[in-house]
Amino acid sequence: MTNISWHAPAVAPAKEALSFLTLYPMSLGWKANRSALVYDSLHLDLKGLSEKAFAYALEGLEELKAEGQVRNDSIITIVDFDQPSVNKRLYILDLKNFKLLFNTWAAHGRRSGALMATSFSNTLSSNKSSLGFYLTDVPYYGGNGYSLKLKGMEPGLNDKAMQRAIVLHGARYVSQSSIDELGYLGRSFGCPAVPVELNLPIIETIKEGSVLFIYNSSYHPKFFYEAV
DSSP: OOOOOEEOOOOOOSOTTSOHHHHOTTTOSSOHHHHHHHHHHTTTTTTTOOHHHHHHHHHHHHHHHHTTOOSOOSEEEEEETTSOTTSOOEEEEETTTTEEEEEEOOOOBTTTOSSSOOOOOOSTTOOOOOOEEEEEEEEEEETTEEEEEEEEOSTTTTTTTTTTTOEEEEETTSSHHHHHHHSSOOOBSSOOOEEHHHHHHHHHHHTTTOEEEEEOTTTTTSOEEOOO
């Protein structure tokens, strides 16, 4: 199990109009200019992805790469749980070719909330989502069909993902019909479930050693990654 390195954040300038990448260019280990270029060129703001979520995702990717954990550094998956479940809040990016490969729904755990995910856990049988960084593992066929194992990389936060059987899988309740019926997306036992029709291509794209980051604003203000 790896420990992602942390240090206490520096105090940020109190100017809300400035972007996250402008506020913290010295705190981030990766190159802020490259990050801003990717974020802007893919129009991720128009797709609803938080700039902060994107910033932390890339920094975590660089940290895990430096530790030799990542087998596929071209692809990163970000799930933005600051957005309501009716939004298409899962983003799969091809960083080397500057492409947004998938933008679709992702379920959260049934005990994490209804429309919004507000409560998270690393506890067995909690039926809650876990935040933080994961590495994708091997696909397999299980009770939810073709599924993808996820290895939680953050001790105390998501490192029980394998024990909890937190996997990426397809689900019929991840659909517009569920939103129309319930007013929010159907929920899982804690897995980031995706639409059934996208399950296979998503798993084939991100399997075996790419980074998946599940974000919520309760996660990132506490620490920054140690600058390289």
